[in-house]
Amino acid sequence: xxxxxxxxxxxxxxxxxxxxxxxxxxxxxxxxxxxxxxxxxxxxxxxxxxxxxxxxxxxxxxxxxxxxxxxxxxxxxxxxxxxxxxxxxxxxxxxxxxxxxxxxxxxxxxxxxxxxxxxxxxxxxxxxxxxxxxxxxxxxxxxxxxxxxxxxxxxxxxxxxxxxxxxxxxxxxxxxxxxxxxxxxxxxxxxxxxxxxxxxxxxxxxxxxxxxxxxxxxxxxxxxxxxxxxxxxxxxxxxxxxxxxxxxxxxxxxxxxxxxxxxxxxxxxxxxxxxxxx
Amino acid sequence: xxxxxxxxxxxxxxxxxxxxxxxxxxxxxxxxxxxxxxxxxxxxxxxxxxxxxxxxxxxxxxxxxxxxxxxxxxxxxxxxxxxxxxxxxxxxxxxxxxxxxxxxxxxxxxxxxxxxxxxxxxxxxxxxxxxxxxxxxxxxxxxxxxxxxxxxxxxxxxxxxxxxxxxxxxxxxxxxxxxxxxxxxxxxxxxxxxxxxxxxxxxxxxxxxxxxxxxxxxxxxxxxxxxxxxxxxxxxxxxxx
Numbered sequence: 001x002x003x004x005x006x007x008x009x010x011x012x013x014x015x016x017x018x019x020x021x022x023x024x025x026x027x028x029x030x031x032x033x034x035x036x037x038x039x040x041x042x043x044x045x046x047x048x049x050x051x052x053x054x055x056x057x058x059x060x061x062x063x064x065x066x067x068x069x070x071x072x073x074x075x076x077x078x079x080x081x082x083x084x085x086x087x088x089x090x091x092x093x094x095x096x097x098x099x100x101x102x103x104x105x106x107x108x109x110x111x112x113x114x115x116x117x118x119x120x121x122x123x124x125x126x127x128x129x130x131x132x133x134x135x136x137x138x139x140x141x142x143x144x145x146x147x148x149x150x151x152x153x154x155x156x157x158x159x160x161x162x163x164x165x166x167x168x169x170x171x172x173x174x175x176x177x178x179x180x181x182x183x184x185x186x187x188x189x190x191x192x193x194x195x196x197x198x199x200x201x202x203x204x205x206x207x208x209x210x211x212x213x214x215x216x217x218x219x220x221x222x223x224x225x226x227x228x229x230x231x232x233x234x235x236x237x238x239x240x241x242x243x244x245x246x247x248x249x250x251x252x253x254x255x256x257x258x259x260x261x262x263x264x265x266x267x268x269x270x271x272x273x274x275x276x277x278x
Numbered sequence: 279x280x281x282x283x284x285x286x287x288x289x290x291x292x293x294x295x296x297x298x299x300x301x302x303x304x305x306x307x308x309x310x311x312x313x314x315x316x317x318x319x320x321x322x323x324x325x326x327x328x329x330x331x332x333x334x335x336x337x338x339x340x341x342x343x344x345x346x347x348x349x350x351x352x353x354x355x356x357x358x359x360x361x362x363x364x365x366x367x368x369x370x371x372x373x374x375x376x377x378x379x380x381x382x383x384x385x386x387x388x389x390x391x392x393x394x395x396x397x398x399x400x401x402x403x404x405x406x407x408x409x410x411x412x413x414x415x416x417x418x419x420x421x422x423x424x425x426x427x428x429x430x431x432x433x434x435x436x437x438x439x440x441x442x443x444x445x446x447x448x449x450x451x452x453x454x455x456x457x458x459x460x461x462x463x464x465x466x467x468x469x470x471x472x473x474x475x476x477x478x479x480x481x482x483x484x485x486x487x488x489x490x491x492x493x494x495x496x497x498x499x500x501x502x503x504x505x506x507x508x509x510x511x512x513x514x515x516x517x518x519x
Binding site for chain 1 (some may be wrong): 279281282283284286287289290291292293297298301306307308309310311316331333334502
């Protein structure tokens with residue numbers, strides 16, 4: 001039990017670290033604009049620290065050697081770091097790093113207390129199944145529109161930017177409205193933005209098809225209790241799979257024997273074939 | 279081989295620390311513009327800096343140096359001549375000082391457009407991009423009559439109203455009724471022939487940015503606007519006699 005708590009705390013610690021870091025840098029960036037930045041800290045803009053900026057700039061970079069507006073080398077470097085992590089471990093950026101994902105998850109804990117068992121089960125499967133692909137449509141639009149205009153078109157709709165810049169005048173009203181909607185819906189649906197809207201999550205989700213370490217379930221030791229399904233924030237039916245290749249997995253580890261799976265060494269993040277623990 | 283949370287956490291942190299630290303060490307990590315625009319890769323201007331890549335963070339002195347346009351001409355074109363911080367003025371701040379302009383906006387794209395017209399480099403501005411009327415007098419020697427006529431549709435006087443089409447922009451500025459009102463900007467006072475020193479004497483303090491409305495500036499500095507207005511109007515009337 002203590003080990004399960006420790007595992008949860010490790011991820012929470014990493015989430016809090018990145019959330020606070022981005023928040024501090026955002027504040028320092030605002031201070032820098034009025035000449036009052038704290039010298040030790042980075043005052044980089046949020047766009048410069050967003051790996052998705054690198055993704056949307058790719059077309060422009062390879063065709064003209066420049067980046068989309070407000071995007072710099074740092075976004076490109078972060079993009080490659082995240083890609084490397086995702087090839088190895090799956091979308092850990094979503095489950096462990098992304099501050100917007102983290103705040104949705106924390107609000108979800110409150111929502112769980114408020115609406116209990118109905119939390120994260122409100123949207124009928126027939127709608128949910130289709131809506132899960134909406135984020136690929138959004139990804140396609142963002143990539144196309146950014147390539148054509150050389151501007152960060154998603155910035156005007158980006159709740160992540162609004163979350164860390166809501167005090168600045170440069171945030172579009174649409175971003176603020178979407179942020180409000182994301183925060184409210186997070187009380188009813190876990191990681192609503194991640195599931196249905198996030199274009200970066202859509203891209204990283206594709207890595208689940210070929211990532212090195214995959215979530216694997218050992219059928220011989222599985223007791224079919226359904227704890228993995230019940231605790232998956234992305235509603236993936238882990239108990240029906242031997243290997244999770246679902247495009248929505250965010251490597252949060254909640255389904256594993258480290259966290260909610262009560263059977264030891266049964267659901268694990270592994271390479272290759274499942275080895276039975278003796 | 280399996281992996282656990284106690285491994286994933288350190289792997290993530292190590293990836294970011296090594297990745298960012300390594301690229302800082304290799305001088306590849308940049309979170310701001312290198313202030314060097316992309317160059318034309320083909321066509322008659324191949325190898326020249328492309329005005330389309332001017333960023334909002336570029337200062338007037340940087341644009342001036344990159345595209346070999348005298349800083350004074352840039353300042354005059356955008357109504358900043360006489361401003362203390364003209365050299366360090368960032369293109370993106372044009373939007374702030376001009377505020378909402380009927381029919382479009384004056385901002386970074388206006389600078390790109392102005393630079394392209396001044397240098398002769400090709401650039402297609404956005405439909406809503408406007409340029410200040412004084413820019414037309416700067417460009418007068420660079421453009422043909424027909425080009426100037428087309429440009430008039432995009433020109434606005436510094437108070438934000440459109441000039442009467444078909445007139446010389448300088449004439450247009452000269453015809454403005456020189457009456458100090460609530461929405462009058464410092465730039466308009468300068469355009470009407472007041473010296474910066476005269477304005478500062480009336481204010482009893484330093485002048486604000488040219489695009490700022492005098493009433494707003496007085497409110498910010500807690501100066502009685504009506505008193506300043508009367509003094510300025512007296513000087514203007516005296517000059518016009």
